[in-house]
Amino acid sequence: MSQAPILTLTLNPALDMATEVAELIPNHKLRCDEPLLDPGGGGLNVSRAIKSLGGDSLALVALGGLTGDRLAGLIRAEGVTFLSILGPGETRQSLTVKVTATGDQYRFMLPGPVWGAAERARVFTLLGATARPGGFSVLSGSQPPGVPVDFPAQLAASMPETRVILDTSGATLAAAVRTPIPGLHVLRMDGPEGEELAGRPLASLEDTAAFAQSLVHRGVAKIVIIARGAEGNLLANADERLFAKAAKVQVKSTVGAGDSFVAAFVLALARGQSHAEALSLGSAAASAAVTTDATQLCRPEDVMRLLPECQVTAV
Numbered sequence: 001m002s003q004a005p006i007l008t009l010t011l012n013p014a015l016d017m018a019t020e021v022a023e024l025i026p027n028h029k030l031r032c033d034e035p036l037l038d039p040g041g042g043g044l045n046v047s048r049a050i051k052s053l054g055g056d057s058l059a060l061v062a063l064g065g066l067t068g069d070r071l072a073g074l075i076r077a078e079g080v081t082f083l084s085i086l087g088p089g090e091t092r093q094s095l096t097v098k099v100t101a102t103g104d105q106y107r108f109m110l111p112g113p114v115w116g117a118a119e120r121a122r123v124f125t126l127l128g129a130t131a132r133p134g135g136f137s138v139l140s141g142s143q144p145p146g147v148p149v150d151f152p153a154q155l156a157a158s159m160p161e162t163r164v165i166l167d168t169s170g171a172t173l174a175a176a177v178r179t180p181i182p183g184l185h186v187l188r189m190d191g192p193e194g195e196e197l198a199g200r201p202l203a204s205l206e207d208t209a210a211f212a213q214s215l216v217h218r219g220v221a222k223i224v225i226i227a228r229g230a231e232g233n234l235l236a237n238a239d240e241r242l243f244a245k246a247a248k249v250q251v252k253s254t255v256g257a258g259d260s261f262v263a264a265f266v267l268a269l270a271r272g273q274s275h276a277e278a279l280s281l282g283s284a285a286a287s288a289a290v291t292t293d294a295t296q297l298c299r300p301e302d303v304m305r306l307l308p309e310c311q312v313t314a315v
Contacts, residue, residue, distance in 0.1 A: 003271045004134055006055070006058070006270050008058070008059045008137075009060045009127070009155065010044040012112040012144040015067050015070060016038040016096065018293070019032040020097070036293070037074060038296070044141075045140075048263075049285065050263045050266070053303065055267040055271075059081065060085060061082050062119070063086070068087065085123055087112075089112075092110045094109045098253070112145060115144045119146075127155065132162065136164075136185075136270055137165070138167070138262060139152050139164060142169070149172050152166055153175075153179070153181045163269075164185050167188040167262050176220070180220045181221075186225065187215070187225070188262060189224075191229055194211060194226045208226050209315040212225070213237075213241055215236075222237060224237075227258065232244050232310070233283050244280045244282070246283055246287050255289075256292075260285040260289035264298070266278075267281075281303070281307065285298040287309075288303045
């Protein structure tokens with residue numbers, strides 16, 4: 001199936017380790033199960049999920065040190081096409097621990113190395129050589145220490161002929177809303193992030209839709225997506241307010257659900273599908289992702305099985 005080019009950018013990747021422990025007891029040595037190792041980071045996860053769904057993308061990933069070498073090996077093993085950007089210092093690690101006695105999950109995210117001007121310049125050089133006119137560019141995940149909060153705006157400005165999808169959080173998300181990025185195609189956020197930006201609870205679908213569409217009218221993005229957790233995902237643009245239900249599933253881990261959504265959504269758009277079709281596929285991918293262990297992403301057979309449940313309605 002033909003598709004437009006998709007580029008993903010991961011500036012703060014991680015070697016994701018996931019394990020289980022029987023109980024969480026303070027001041028004791030806790031014997032863990034053998035860890036699962038996965039390449040992690042927002043944009044990289046998006047590329048991994050696109051690959052599993054039968055699509056193509058090019059992942060630009062900042063890597064450094066021995067951990068970066070190990071991460072590169074894991075990316076190659078999954079068959080994801082990638083180019084490495086020389087990052088400063090050692091690529092970070094993250095640890096997810098599930099407590100079998102309670103089912104609770106704890107996520108420990110180590111900080112990445114601090115970026116300087118030289119590293120930032122390398123990103124712009126590589127983007128200029130790889131971003132394709134008419135394609136999609138996904139900026140997803142946390143920003144490394146040392147880059148300004150408006151760095152996504154600088155990145156988007158360097159790719160004026162591509163459709164940029166931004167999935168971020170915290171101060172970076174607030175900056176993108178406070179000072180809109182010209183031409184931003186899609187902005188995605190979670191429900192709690194939306195409520196923080198709105199300064200009020202978004203209790204109903206109508207509340208969420210109205211807030212999302214108000215951001216569109218303010219020029220924040222052409223499309224705004226707000227995830228409402230187990231309820232589903234809402235999309236607003238200038239003319240539509242759509243909601244895709246999440247499938248009813250047994251949740252194992254919520255890690256990677258947002259990245260799986262973005263992967264399926266952008267892949268559908270790149271294949272020329274409608275906003276409603278892309279929203280439905282994204283919701284199915286997010287639902288599928290929460291049924292997998294630890295840092296695993298959506299499985300294509302689960303996505304297709306759950307897709308009929310993720311119906312889209314107008315809000």
